[in-house]
Amino acid sequence: MKVLENKRWVNWASTSKSIPASTFYPESIEDVRTVIKKAKASGKKVRVVGAGHSFTPLANCDDYLMCLDRLKRIESIDVINQTVTVQAGIRLSELGDELAKQGFAQENLGDINVQSLAGAISTGTHGTGIQFGNIPSQVEELTLVTATGELLTCSKEKDQELFQASLISLGLFGVIVKVKLRIIKAPVYDFRSEKVTFEQLQEQLPKWIEENTHFEFFMFPFSEYIQTKKMKVSSARPQSVRHFHRKNVVIENYLFYLVSEVCRLYPKSSKRMSQLSAKSVSKQVITANSYDLFTTPRKVKFVEMEYAIPIEALQDALDEIQKKIKKEQFQVHFPIECRMVAADESWLSPSYQRKSAYLAFHMYKGMPFESYFYAMETIMDSYAGRPHWGKWHSKTKKDLEHLYPKFAAFLKTRNSLDPEHIFINDYLRQLILGR
Numbered sequence: 426m427k428v429l430e431n432k433r434w435v436n437w438a439s440t441s442k443s444i445p446a447s448t449f450y451p452e453s454i455e456d457v458r459t460v461i462k463k464a465k466a467s468g469k470k471v472r473v474v475g476a477g478h479s480f481t482p483l484a485n486c487d488d489y490l491m492c493l494d495r496l497k498r499i500e501s502i503d504v505i506n507q508t509v510t511v512q513a514g515i516r517l518s519e520l521g522d523e524l525a526k527q528g529f530a531q532e533n534l535g536d537i538n539v540q541s542l543a544g545a546i547s548t549g550t551h552g553t554g555i556q557f558g559n560i561p562s563q564v565e566e567l568t569l570v571t572a573t574g575e576l577l578t579c580s581k582e583k584d585q586e587l588f589q590a591s592l593i594s595l596g597l598f599g600v601i602v603k604v605k606l607r608i609i610k611a612p613v614y615d616f617r618s619e620k621v622t623f624e625q626l627q628e629q630l631p632k633w634i635e636e637n638t639h640f641e642f643f644m645f646p647f648s649e650y651i652q653t654k655k656m657k658v659s660s661a662r663p664q665s666v667r668h669f670h671r672k673n674v675v676i677e678n679y680l681f682y683l684v685s686e687v688c689r690l691y692p693k694s695s696k697r698m699s700q701l702s703a704k705s706v707s708k709q710v711i712t713a714n715s716y717d718l719f720t721t722p723r724k725v726k727f728v729e730m731e732y733a734i735p736i737e738a739l740q741d742a743l744d745e746i747q748k749k750i751k752k753e754q755f756q757v758h759f760p761i762e763c764r765m766v767a768a769d770e771s772w773l774s775p776s777y778q779r780k781s782a783y784l785a786f787h788m789y790k791g792m793p794f795e796s797y798f799y800a801m802e803t804i805m806d807s808y809a810g811r812p813h814w815g816k817w818h819s820k821t822k823k824d825l826e827h828l829y830p831k832f833a834a835f836l837k838t839r840n841s842l843d844p845e846h847i848f849i850n851d852y853l854r855q856l857i858l859g860r
């Protein structure tokens with residue numbers, strides 16, 4: 426197993442950094458067990474990192490950091506029962522490529538596919554589509570290496586409570602090494618992106634959420650225009666996405682980077698830039714495979730906060746957000762991304778037992794985000810919003826106890842699995858244990 430000493434680690438957004446004493450790259454489950462036993466014997470803490478795409482310091486670590494990039498073998502694809510069993514360090518893009526070769530896909534994905542499967546599960550990563558839960562809800566069975574170095578397997582059938590606690594467990598229960606995931610025959614979608622007004626959106630919102638397989642929209646600050654993205658299952662032949670992708674990469678990455686730099690250098694131009702971006706949204710229609718449509722590269726760096734609120738509150742929340750941004754004249758040009766997610770049973774899921782609308786607020790890297798995020802967070806709080814674990818928020822243990830009905834049960838399970846607090850760092854000690 427490769428081990429690097431004092432290797433500096435930094436996350437995607439450069440908001441978290443640390444220098445772990447040792448970074449381990451296990452190649453087998455046995456390697457993972459060896460590292461944990463070594464840590465236990467020497468009183469070291471252990472954190473696992475996936476792709477480092479969380480904005481919060483979840484993976485920060487001074488002692489032993491484990492990177493599961495080499496633990497990514499697909500063990501089997503069960504075409505009859507439509508499941509894949511895979512080592513948990515695999516990146517979603519690698520998994521997607523292998524599934525596509527056999528005509529399968531994950532039922533839903535977020536905006537990007539560079540995350541590790543275990544990282545996406547551990548933070549409740551989600552896409553959009555009211556019939557679909559988040560990525561953890563695609564999991565059928567999970568195998569962890571616990572603080573004693575033992576293997577623990579749980580599923581919907583075997584130890585259901587532990588299973589629902591372990592899915593979104595932020596690396597606090599141990600190292601997820603293997604996952605059995607539900608998959609589907611790769612669908613083809615009719616994709617449609619267009620510009621509508623805020624009024625049209627408010628009128629049609631419940632209908633659009635229900636009648637599309639996947640529906641999301643982007644609300645531009647200071648503008649009456651909204652960009653909607655709709656996907657419906659299609660029986661037509663998929664088209665080539667080369668031109669579609671090239672155009673979107675140019676608009677969403679290169680052009681948007683230039684716009685963002687202007688805003689960083691001249692923050693007062695943010696309002697105008699947001700209005701211009703909104704106006705320039707053009708109609709796009711294409712029929713393509715799901716894995717060609719869900720994700721796009723993200724080259725423009727930003728900080729992000731995202732909250733899940735009950736779906737029934739979405740229209741009121743949108744009104745409030747629009748008004749607040751106008752009133753306070755926040756210098757922000759990134760649109761607010763709104764997605765819909767089905768309720769699930771995972772104890773720390775922001776959509777736990779609640780059909781949810783997820784609202785994501787972004788700020789370009791290098792621009793102050795605090796006053797904007799705090800103001801939006803106050804609105805989210807008024808709808809009992811639950812924060813995305815991988816994104817910026819200012820919640821404390823006390824807040825989380827109110828927001829998550831199973832929070833105390835989660836802590837109890839964590840304490841029994843890791844009484845010596847091996848899988849903890851300063852950030853999680855404060856946030857989850859309140860110390």
Ligand SMILES: Cc1cc2nc3c(=O)[nH]c(=O)nc-3n(C[C@H](O)[C@H](O)[C@H](O)COP(=O)(O)OP(=O)(O)OC[C@H]3O[C@@H](n4cnc5c(N)ncnc54)[C@H](O)[C@@H]3O)c2cc1C
Nearest residue numbers: 475476477478479535536540541543544550551596601815
């Ligand atoms: C550009 C960008 C776009 C994004 N888009 C979306 C989106 O569309 N939807 C969404 O919901 N989120 C999105 N996110 C957030 C992102 O999906 C999550 O933060 C996710 O956790 C990142 O996965 P990762 O592999 O980078 O995990 P990391 O950030 O490396 O780790 C996240 C957590 O998982 C734990 N972990 C990792 N591997 C293991 C393991 N094997 N066992 C136990 N614990 C483990 C870590 O300890 C840590 O607590 C986005 C982030 C960025 C930067």
